[in-house]
Amino acid sequence: MTVRLANTCTRPVEVHLTGGVVVIPALSQIDCSPEDLALGQVAALCRRGVLVAHEPPVEAAPAAKPRRRPAKKRTS
Incomplete structure (x- = not known):
């Protein structure tokens, strides 16, 4: 999981994170x-x-396509 940090200033901000x-x-x-x-x-x-x-x-998962019922066979 990630978190997004947004800089609200009109100048760059230098931060010291765990990765550098x-x-x-x-x-x-x-x-x-x-x-x-x-x-x-x-x-x-x-x-x-x-x-x-x-x-x-979070991106929403694509909606599942509705399943089609098989056509009923006609009996004559």
Whole structure:
């Protein structure tokens, strides 16, 4: 599962995630792991409103096609 971090500022933001340093461009989003949200810098930026964390939308599964009943044989 991933979490999306959105930069709400008009300037890039540099964050230190578990995988390394990432620069989030102005008004852009990146995917990260839920563990990254617990990191001090990320949590502080989220509290200040610089970053907003949200789960990406789940794509709906394609609708199942209705099953057709076999045609009844005519008896004459």
